[in-house]
Amino acid sequence: MDEARLNDFMGKLVNDMGGAAMLANVILGEELGLYRAMADSQLISPEALAGKTGCNPRLVREWLSAHAASGYMEHSDGQFRLPEEQALALAIEDSPVYIAGGIGVVASFFHDKDKLVKAMRGDGGLPWGDHHPCMFSGTERFFRPGYKAHLISEWLPALDGVVAKLEAGAKVADIGCGHGASTVIMAQAFPRSTFVGFDYHAPSVSVSTQRAEEGGVCDRASFFRGTAKDYPGEDYDLICYFDCLHDMGDPVGAAKHAYESLKPDGTVLLVEPFANDALDDNINPVGRLFYAASTFICTPNSLSQEVGLGLGAQAGEARLRQVFTEAGFSSFRRATQTPFNLILEARK
Secondary structure, three states, X not given: OOHHHHHHHHHHHHHHHHHHHHHHHHHHHHHHOOOHHHOOOOOEOHHHHHHHHOOOHHHHHXXXXXXXXXXXXXXXXXXXXXXXXXXXXXXXXXXXXXXXXXXXXXXXXXXXXXHHHHHHOOOOOOOHHHOXXXXXXXXXXXXXXXXXXXXXXXXXXXXXXXXXXXXXXXXXXXXXXXXXXXHHHHHHHOOOOEEEEEEOOHHHHHHHHHHHHHOOOOOOEEEEEOOOOOOOOOOEEEEEEEOOHHHOOOHHHHHHHHHHHEEEEEEEEEEEEOOOOOHHHHOOHHHHHHHHHHHHOHHHHHHOOOOOOOOOOOOOHHHHHHHHHHOOOOEEEEEEEOOOEEEEEEEO
């Protein structure tokens, strides 16, 4: 046995245990408004922060100390400061890197552990709708900052001729729309176009309808229950899949339905988690996060449905290209990318 190697691995495990514990503390701080109360990046005492947020001062001190020990905050003479950079990720919800609200996704892994044990020992299936409710709210809050930062300014302009159509007035379908974050963002940016979101999860359809009302776009963004293989319409200018195609049991069937539902010059926008084509090329922090999430969410959801292809969150561009080629599309390309997403375009 290599004792040094063992010690290195034990250090990694302890670090990961601390990270998991800190994520629970992040969820706590986000819900209690502790980060928002520190968003000005000024030094504050535990007692003052407790007074601002209505929390117990002794527990606030312990929570702050955990953040200082983790490098999330700075500490000086009994006071604590949330630096500006950390505030962007933890306190400022309009920030493109805001992550605190999305960590509820990880919390659902622990809530749903027994369901995954059953899936692992059975057919592998766990439907999306069977997850803990924090999965659904966390997913919306995890993806929304990235959509707000990139969708209108970068991703849609990277598609051939799509922005001009949206500005003139296009018909758009958002498949697997979840809570409607992507749909509402597009509807707000392109008032001459109409947007229809489809999701098979009825509670999500209700929430997305509420989001459209809150966003002032209910006159041009509507939401309905439907699957990726049976939604109505045959004249869409743009069909979108935001971080959902790999979760589907039959992505080829979904792509075939999109092919049939598009206008002759229509476009598919496919946004997928960033992945290279080989496992060895995904051994990095992003791949680590997405493979772990795929174990609990994406692959079990696919295995719970017909066909059960099980692409997983790290399918990679080549495998996704194969899906659309099999569905009949003649053009498939990477339009752009971010560290977390591949943005792909498919055309007839």
